[in-house]
Amino acid sequence: MAKPTTPSRRPTLEMVAAEAGVTRSTVSRALNGEPDVSQATIKHVREVAARLNYVPNRAARSLASSRSMAIALVIPEPGMLALADPHLVAVMAGVSRRIEDSDYLLSLMVAGDSENAKIMRYLTSGVVDGVLVASQHSRHDALLYLHDLVPVVFSGRPTEQTDPPNYFIDLDNAAAAAAGTAHLVSLGRRRIATITGPEDMAAASDRTAGWRSALVEAGLPADLVAVGDYTALGGAAAMRALLERDPGIDGVFAANDVMAAAAVSVLLDAGRRVPQDVAVVGFDDSSAALTARVPLTTVSQPSEAMGGLMADLLLRILAGDDVPVSTVVESHLVRRASA
Amino acid sequence: MAKPTTPSRRPTLEMVAAEAGVTRSTVSRALNGEPDVSQATIKHVREVAARLNYVPNRAARSLASSRSMAIALVIPEPGMLALADPHLVAVMAGVSRRIEDSDYLLSLMVAGDSENAKIMRYLTSGVVDGVLVASQHSRHDALLYLHDLVPVVFSGRPTEQTDPPNYFIDLDNAAAAAAGTAHLVSLGRRRIATITGPEDMAAASDRTAGWRSALVEAGLPADLVAVGDYTALGGAAAMRALLERDPGIDGVFAANDVMAAAAVSVLLDAGRRVPQDVAVVGFDDSSAALTARVPLTTVSQPSEAMGGLMADLLLRILAGDDVPVSTVVESHLVRRASA
DNA sequence: TTGTAGGCGTTATCAC
DNA sequence: GTGATAACGCCTACAA
Numbered sequence: 253m254a255k256p257t258t259p260s261r262r263p264t265l266e267m268v269a270a271e272a273g274v275t276r277s278t279v280s281r282a283l284n285g286e287p288d289v290s291q292a293t294i295k296h297v298r299e300v301a302a303r304l305n306y307v308p309n310r311a312a313r314s315l316a317s318s319r320s321m322a323i324a325l326v327i328p329e330p331g332m333l334a335l336a337d338p339h340l341v342a343v344m345a346g347v348s349r350r351i352e353d354s355d356y357l358l359s360l361m362v363a364g365d366s367e368n369a370k371i372m373r374y375l376t377s378g379v380v381d382g383v384l385v386a387s388q389h390s391r392h393d394a395l396l397y398l399h400d401l402v403p404v405v406f407s408g409r410p411t412e413q414t415d416p417p418n419y420f421i422d423l424d425n426a427a428a429a430a431a432g433t434a435h436l437v438s439l440g441r442r443r444i445a446t447i448t449g450p451e452d453m454a455a456a457s458d459r460t461a462g463w464r465s466a467l468v469e470a471g472l473p474a475d476l477v478a479v480g481d482y483t484a485l486g487g488a489a490a491m492r493a494l495l496e497r498d499p500g501i502d503g504v505f506a507a508n509d510v511m512a513a514a515a516v517s518v519l520l521d522a523g524r525r526v527p528q529d530v531a532v533v534g535f536d537d538s539s540a541a542l543t544a545r546v547p548l549t550t551v552s553q554p555s556e557a558m559g560g561l562m563a564d565l566l567l568r569i570l571a572g573d574d575v576p577v578s579t580v581v582e583s584h585l586v587r588r589a590s591a
Numbered sequence: 592m593a594k595p596t597t598p599s600r601r602p603t604l605e606m607v608a609a610e611a612g613v614t615r616s617t618v619s620r621a622l623n624g625e626p627d628v629s630q631a632t633i634k635h636v637r638e639v640a641a642r643l644n645y646v647p648n649r650a651a652r653s654l655a656s657s658r659s660m661a662i663a664l665v666i667p668e669p670g671m672l673a674l675a676d677p678h679l680v681a682v683m684a685g686v687s688r689r690i691e692d693s694d695y696l697l698s699l700m701v702a703g704d705s706e707n708a709k710i711m712r713y714l715t716s717g718v719v720d721g722v723l724v725a726s727q728h729s730r731h732d733a734l735l736y737l738h739d740l741v742p743v744v745f746s747g748r749p750t751e752q753t754d755p756p757n758y759f760i761d762l763d764n765a766a767a768a769a770a771g772t773a774h775l776v777s778l779g780r781r782r783i784a785t786i787t788g789p790e791d792m793a794a795a796s797d798r799t800a801g802w803r804s805a806l807v808e809a810g811l812p813a814d815l816v817a818v819g820d821y822t823a824l825g826g827a828a829a830m831r832a833l834l835e836r837d838p839g840i841d842g843v844f845a846a847n848d849v850m851a852a853a854a855v856s857v858l859l860d861a862g863r864r865v866p867q868d869v870a871v872v873g874f875d876d877s878s879a880a881l882t883a884r885v886p887l888t889t890v891s892q893p894s895e896a897m898g899g900l901m902a903d904l905l906l907r908i909l910a911g912d913d914v915p916v917s918t919v920v921e922s923h924l925v926r927r928a929s930a
Numbered sequence: 931t932t933g934t935a936g937g938c939g940t941t942a943t944c945a946c
Numbered sequence: 947g948t949g950a951t952a953a954c955g956c957c958t959a960c961a962a
Binding site for chain 1: 653654661670680683717718824
Binding site: 264265266276277280281284308309311312313314315316317318 | 954955956957958
């Protein structure tokens, strides 16, 4: 057993001021790099502050300035589960990179259902200046009304229209999915199935709609739908179910790469050749597309750039700029071995 | 273009007090569930607060109470890269779950190198009551001296001894790795290689040491070492290098499951049967062990429980309890198909 | 260029 | 049980 750590009391601005022989105002100004402070005092004050290991109290600072210089990135997914999704991780990386070279600090919150209320209070309590929301389940629409209290940028078209509207960046998921499916059609495939994402996510159902429209346009049946959940296990189960339903499947469009990779694995283990017997198209162009047993042909979306864009948008809003409510990014098909 | 959102001013305690016809003190007490407040006023005040959508200002609150009711979980890995590691994600999930049903709020910070200073200031600025550090690279040892200002719990033995010591939970990585390697020996394998983790991580080098000691004990050569980085790509590259170096390899101990799974894939593609020709043992018993092409025999560590333990320890420290400086958790071998 | 003084929205310690 | 009143540590006019 150890005795509980007794953190030593941190120095305050007051103490730095006393030690430096000036007033608190001067210390504050010197430390915050405000104009109209003499080089000499700046230097002196900074030295004293460094010697004392002074770190400004953020609570006091934001109380006084009514800004916290912090931004929250909210992942509305229960239990860190979301972190298995490489697209989301790429978005997070993009956000992180953009925020890093700003003066803001990024803090991540993963919003399990139970914790939702706690997080909502946090986000509205004035300790973050802005909020980024990645991956939007429709059941979390409390987030949609956050923008009344703090600026918010969503990734993905919000499931509900609000007034005033929420800022968001998006991709035409239906068109992108249709393009991926059309590629399978152009390869001469006739029995084209889809493995969908979670049904309560707008982006996922848009992709299913895109798959359907491409098949309808080609005069092909759009009956082979298996619901997935964006995970490898879910994708594998869906693929097995599809094979059982129709062993003659010759094309699969999966709503993300992770499921596509799992599907490829199931197909190979079932003795099908990919792409000769069954062609597979994924979505995201994430790391999973490259580590799949057959490198995936996939609908590429600029995940990391999207994160950067979200962050950039928010920073501009915080700077008082006028920004467009929605920003649409482009996707394109990346051809590899699987289709 | 939309006009920048003008967040409406949040109501203050003052306003609730006025509306409810009592003083701020009473509102504060009623809302915080303090004793000595009449049931009637509690009810009334809460109603008014709810009607006004009152959310306490966290900065003011923590300034006055000198507690923030927030805990930071720091992942000292650059660029969200770490999130590809299922062990880490499991630890995070364990932390999250334990914090969720406390009164504290969890915020995650991913510490890219450049951002390190920003995060250090944040952690010492009084806006978090405690810090959890997961996955310890030796280059981030500034974190080791954080405990002077705020309670900290590490996962993994800190790379340096400090005084007073840092709290941590750990696993005997060397012994665990030795056990995994001994299993390969017991299977009659003679050319046993290892794929290591990053060289600057204590846990990783302990595993390499364990592998080596098991081989030495068995009178086998311990020369087949390939350095990996805990990623699939790194694991695959390492496996290819090993095969090139010695095509006669018949056993592989990988420092995590992700690399083990990648190694299995490389081996299969190179025409080796797993486990008949080459037996493979992983580490973690993470989700990657199950999704590998051959389900992995692996050294299991209770990742999620470890996260829970870390959180629990910190919570107890914050509650003023006496807790042990180190807590060691147990590992055991899980046998599946790969060895 | 620097000092003075008031205030940011809470909690906490007194009285009443 | 409730109301004054003074912190908490910093920022920011305004004055000098």
